[in-house]
Amino acid sequence: MSAMRRLGPLIANLAMTALALMFLYPFYWLIVSSFRSQEAMLVNPLRLMPESFDLAAYTSIRLVGGVPIEVYSFNSMLITVLATVLAVATTALGAYALYRRPHLPGFKFVQFGFLLTMMYPAMLLVIPVYLVMFRIGLLGTYAGLVMFLALQPILFLMFSQFFRSIPRDLMDSAKMDGASEWQVLTRVVLPIAQPVVNTVFLIGFLLNWKQWLPILVVAASPDRYTLPVALLAMNTEYGINFQSTMALAALTTAPIVVLFLLTQRRVIGGFVAGAVKG
Amino acid sequence: MATLELIDVCKKFGASAVLQDVSLSVDDGEFVVFVGPSGCGKSTLLRTIAGLEDASAGLIRIDGAVVNGVDAAKRGLAMVFQSYALYPHMTVEQNMAFGLKLARLPKADIDARIKAAAEVLKIGDLLGRLPKTLSGGQRQRVAIGRAIVREPKIFLFDEPLSNLDAELRVQMRIELARLHARLKATMIYVTHDQVEAMTLADKIVVLQAGRVEQIGAPLDLYNRPANSFVAGFIGSPRMNFIAARIEAIGPQGVRAAIGGEGDLVHFAVDGSRLRIGDSTILGIRPESIAIRPAGDGETTGLAAEIILDEQLGSGTCVHAMTRAGDILVSYLQGQVPLRKGAAVRLSLPATACHLFDRDGTALVRLE
Numbered sequence: 001m002s003a004m005r006r007l008g009p010l011i012a013n014l015a016m017t018a019l020a021l022m023f024l025y026p027f028y029w030l031i032v033s034s035f036r037s038q039e040a041m042l043v044n045p046l047r048l049m050p051e052s053f054d055l056a057a058y059t060s061i062r063l064v065g066g067v068p069i070e071v072y073s074f075n076s077m078l079i080t081v082l083a084t085v086l087a088v089a090t091t092a093l094g095a096y097a098l099y100r101r102p103h104l105p106g107f108k109f110v111q112f113g114f115l116l117t118m119m120y121p122a123m124l125l126v127i128p129v130y131l132v133m134f135r136i137g138l139l140g141t142y143a144g145l146v147m148f149l150a151l152q153p154i155l156f157l158m159f160s161q162f163f164r165s166i167p168r169d170l171m172d173s174a175k176m177d178g179a180s181e182w183q184v185l186t187r188v189v190l191p192i193a194q195p196v197v198n199t200v201f202l203i204g205f206l207l208n209w210k211q212w213l214p215i216l217v218v219a220a221s222p223d224r225y226t227l228p229v230a231l232l233a234m235n236t237e238y239g240i241n242f243q244s245t246m247a248l249a250a251l252t253t254a255p256i257v258v259l260f261l262l263t264q265r266r267v268i269g270g271f272v273a274g275a276v277k278g
Numbered sequence: 279m280a281t282l283e284l285i286d287v288c289k290k291f292g293a294s295a296v297l298q299d300v301s302l303s304v305d306d307g308e309f310v311v312f313v314g315p316s317g318c319g320k321s322t323l324l325r326t327i328a329g330l331e332d333a334s335a336g337l338i339r340i341d342g343a344v345v346n347g348v349d350a351a352k353r354g355l356a357m358v359f360q361s362y363a364l365y366p367h368m369t370v371e372q373n374m375a376f377g378l379k380l381a382r383l384p385k386a387d388i389d390a391r392i393k394a395a396a397e398v399l400k401i402g403d404l405l406g407r408l409p410k411t412l413s414g415g416q417r418q419r420v421a422i423g424r425a426i427v428r429e430p431k432i433f434l435f436d437e438p439l440s441n442l443d444a445e446l447r448v449q450m451r452i453e454l455a456r457l458h459a460r461l462k463a464t465m466i467y468v469t470h471d472q473v474e475a476m477t478l479a480d481k482i483v484v485l486q487a488g489r490v491e492q493i494g495a496p497l498d499l500y501n502r503p504a505n506s507f508v509a510g511f512i513g514s515p516r517m518n519f520i521a522a523r524i525e526a527i528g529p530q531g532v533r534a535a536i537g538g539e540g541d542l543v544h545f546a547v548d549g550s551r552l553r554i555g556d557s558t559i560l561g562i563r564p565e566s567i568a569i570r571p572a573g574d575g576e577t578t579g580l581a582a583e584i585i586l587d588e589q590l591g592s593g594t595c596v597h598a599m600t601r602a603g604d605i606l607v608s609y610l611q612g613q614v615p616l617r618k619g620a621a622v623r624l625s626l627p628a629t630a631c632h633l634f635d636r637d638g639t640a641l642v643r644l645e
Contacts, residue, residue, distance in 0.1 A: 172330050173363035177377030177428075178351035187376075191367040 027253065034058070034246035041242050057247035064248065065233040067222045076209065076226040076252075079142065083149035084204040088197065091152060095159035096185055100171070111160075114153040126217050133218050140220030148218055149208045155200050162196045163189070202263055209256050227252040280341045280354070280431035280464055281306050282327065287336035289319070289326055289488075296322045298488045300336070304432075304466065304481070309458050311467045313475040313511070314485035320468045323485070324434050327466065329353050340431060351380075356425035357434040360441060362417045364409040364424070371405040374424045388427075395426040398460065415446045422457070435467040439474065451477060472512055476500070484508050506559055506638035515564045515595060520604045522560040522633065524552050531644055534633065536560055536626070541580065543626065545633045547641035558641075559634040564609035566630035569596060572621040579623035582606065587616055598622055 033041055034057055035050035062069055098107050129148060130139070138144030166189060174184045190197065212228040219225055225233070231252055234245045282304040289297035296319045304310045312320040325331045327338060329350030338345050345353050356377075364373050371392060378388045396402040399419045409417055418438060425433055438454075439447045455478055458465055469475055475482050476496045484491040484499065484507070492504040496512075503509035509517045522534035525542060532549035533542050543560070552558070572581060580600050588595035594614040599605050606624055616622065633641045 167361050167363065169359040169361045169363035170365065172325075172328075172350075173357070173359060174365075174376075175330065175350050176328065176355070176357050177424075178380040179376075183380065188365055192365075 027257070030246050030253070031250050034243060034250050036243060038242050054243075057241075057243040058251075060241075060244050061248050061251075064230045065222050065225075067225065067230070069230070069248075069251070071223055072225055072227045072230040073251075075224060076228075077255075079145050079149060079215070079226060080205055080208040082142075082146045083208045084201060086146060086150035087152040087155055087204045087208075088201050090150060091156040091200075092159050092190075092193075092197065093185075095156050095163055096189065098160065099163035100181070114156050117151065118153045118157075122213055126213070129214065130217050139218060140224060142224070144218045145215060145224065148214050149211055152204055152207065154207070155204050158196070158200050158203070159193075162193060166192065198263070202259070205259065206256055281339075282432060282464065282466070283337075283339040283342075284327070285337040285339070287323070287326060287338060288334045289322055289331060290334045296488050297326065297333075300485075300488075300490055302483055302490060302493055304464060307462045307464055309465045309467065309478055309480045310483060311469060311475040311479035311481075312483045312485060313469055313472055314491075315511070316470060318485040319488040320470075320485050321436055322488075324357075324436055324466060324468050327432075328355055328357050328434050330357075351377075354431040355434055356428045356430035356432075357436065358418075358421045358425050358438045360437040362409070362421040362441075364417060364420055366409055369406055369408055370401065370412070370420050370423075373409070373420060374405075374427050377424070377428050391427040391429070392423075395423040398426065398457070399423050414442050415450060418442065418450060422454075426461070431464065433463055433465040435465065437468055437470070440469070440471075454478060472514060476512070482512075484511060486511075502640070502643075503561075503632065504640055506561060506634045506640075509561050509632055509634070509640070513563055515607050515609055517561045517563050517632070518567070518606045519559050519561050519634075520600075520602075520606065522558045524549070524554055524556045524558060527552055527554060532633070532641075534558060534560065536580075543628050543631065545628055545631060545641070546644045547633050548644060549641065551635065551641070557636055559636075559638065560626070561632040561634060562606075562626050562630055564595070564607045566627060567606060567608040568625040568627070569598070569608045569610065569616070569622050570625075571616075572623050579625040580606075582622055582624050584616055584618055584620045584622060587614075587618060589613060596622075598624060600624070 029046075032048065032050050033045075035053050035055070036047070037051075037054060037056075040047075040051055064072065094110070097104075098111060101107065133139040133144045133148070138147065170188060170192075171184050174188045179187065210228055212226070212232055215224070215226050215229050216232070219229070222233070227248070231245065231248050234240065234248060284300055284302050287297055287300040288295065300323060302310075312323060314320050322331060326333050329345070329348060329352075333346055340353060340355075364370075365376065368376065374392050374395065375388050378391065383391075392405070393402075396405060399422060401416065401419050401423055404412060404416055404420065409420065412420065418441075421438070435454075439450050442450060451474055454467075458478075467474075467478060479496055481493060482496055482499055483493050486507055492499055492508045494502075499508055499512045503512065503517075506519060510519070520536055522536045522543070524532055525535050526533040527549040531544055531546040532552060533544050535542055568579075570579075582598035582600045584596055585599050585605070586597035588597075591613065593612065594610045594616065596608045596610060596614070596616055597605055598608065608624065610616075635641060
């Protein structure tokens with residue numbers, strides 16, 4: 001019995017380590033490959049250590065498709081931050097309104113509309129989005145990119161789920177205390193929702209950072225492209241330079257990995273808070 | 279402090295009517311308890327008075343002024359919720375100050391009110407703590423404190439003790455009664471616990487299916503229930519009901535046969551609405567039933583057999599089945615040595631009996 005007690009956690013830890021390694025390996029391979037020559041990679045693709053730390057790929061990607069890497073990085077950061085802020089603000093307000101006044105005319109339709117956009121394949125949106133952006137004059141603009149990326153139904157659903165978990169008495173109590181609807185939201189609900197807002201922001205950030213199709217459609221020229229689109233541009237009619245592609249992929253991934261590592265406790269805390277209260 | 283008047287208040291959620299023609303008045307300083315089974319509409323009625331729900335029809339007057347359509351915050355009421363509804367991110371002091379700050383009261387006033395309320399409720403040492411660090415009883419006190427500092431015209435309590443354990447509930451009940459005596463404020467209290475209703479109320483409003491069944495002082499409801507629902511709801515153990523058939527009607531009252539044995543009992547009630555042969559319901563409280571062992575040649579009273587005895591220490595609850603199959607519960611003072619299976623005779627004193635017509639309406643007693 002005591003041997004089983006000791007073995008149980010050991011087996012569990014080994015299984016978790018193996019699972020973690022399975023997830024970590026592609027990232028490790030990506031970084032190792034960015035230091036290896038194209039030829040070496042093709043000869044022995046699964047090698048665990050590079051032959052030498054060849055930084056040639058990192059210097060070769062200073063210009064991608066004739067545009068400096070700084071432009072892609074700036075675009076990525078600007079568009080992702082603005083789109084996520086807008087997405088969090090609008091979905092939080094929308095979900096709150098829907099939670100407080102579920103029976104207002106049209107609200108059910110809005111809710112189902114949001115769900116519908118999640119089920120709709122993004123590829124089918126290419127032509128309508130292009131046409132709409134063209135008609136309203138936002139094609140190729142930061143505003144167009146930000147507005148399109150701010151449409152995040154999953155964030156709306158996360159907020160909806162959380163708001164439903166807040167006891168209604170709390171809001172009634174605030175109303176009895178003389179709070180306006182805005183004060184109920186800002187002074188009671190949002191302070192309670194802070195961990196969830198953080199989680200939703202991070203998820204929105206991660207989802208927006210990796211977007212490439214809408215940006216390819218809405219951005220009319222490479223100077224509006226983001227890092228994932230630049231990564232796509234590495235695949236040219238002359239073939240793929242694996243080493244440079246891996247280097248750019250490493251640079252593209254690094255910020256969100258760092259961001260996640262710094263904030264993982266909050267992200268997981270936010271999920272748990274929502275789950276327990278729900 | 280204030281008066282409250284409800285006139286034909288109705289509340290509908292879609293097609294379902296939750297409150298129907300509720301009319302009542304609450305005097306200044308009165309402690310009124312709304313009582314009724316789950317789903318009877320008592321909480322909805324309280325929320326409608328608070329302004330958290332709009333009345334579908336009828337008038338609500340506070341101090342004579344109609345408040346239909348007036349915002350909850352502007353009605354001058356304070357509410358203590360069943361879940362306490364304390365703001366989890368604020369300290370006790372911030373919780374109590376929240377409404378006062380929104381009303382832009384001077385800080386000195388806010389501090390003074392919080393200090394006074396904390397003294398009354400003995401929560402002075404909790405002011406810097408967050409709600410999650412408090413026990414259920416402490417949270418309840420803070421919730422009451424938050425209501426007190428607002429100096430409302432009327433206090434509203436929505437089942438405030440139902441989340442507490444039995445011992446704490448009794449303690450808080452006594453504290454609430456003391457608080458009412460001290461503040462002399464008008465209070466409206468919702469509960470499904472008839473013991474709370476009986477012990478706290480100046481006036482009880484019994485509700486069922488959104489309708490007011492009876493309004494009155496606790497002992498009035500106990501002694502003179504308007505119908506069989508109120509008679510059954512008020513009192514613990516609940517009133518016994520058995521079928522009775524009218525055999526004679528006269529100016530002094532009616533005679534009815536009970537228990538399937540043809541035992542005739544005289545009731546001093548107005549029988550003008552009855553006819554010979556009518557089915558009625560006899561109600562008698564457990565403590566009014568006299569019970570004795572069936573001795574040799576004993577013929578008075580209903581013959582019955584004990585099917586369950588509950589020894590409570592201070593009293594004994596005896597469940598006895600009559601030959602007609604009716605089960606009557608008798609509550610006897612002290613530890614009575616009556617055991618399951620014993621043959622007994624039950625005496626139902628006519629003066630302690632209530633007679634209800636077929637619809638459950640009490641027949642008026644003749645004075």
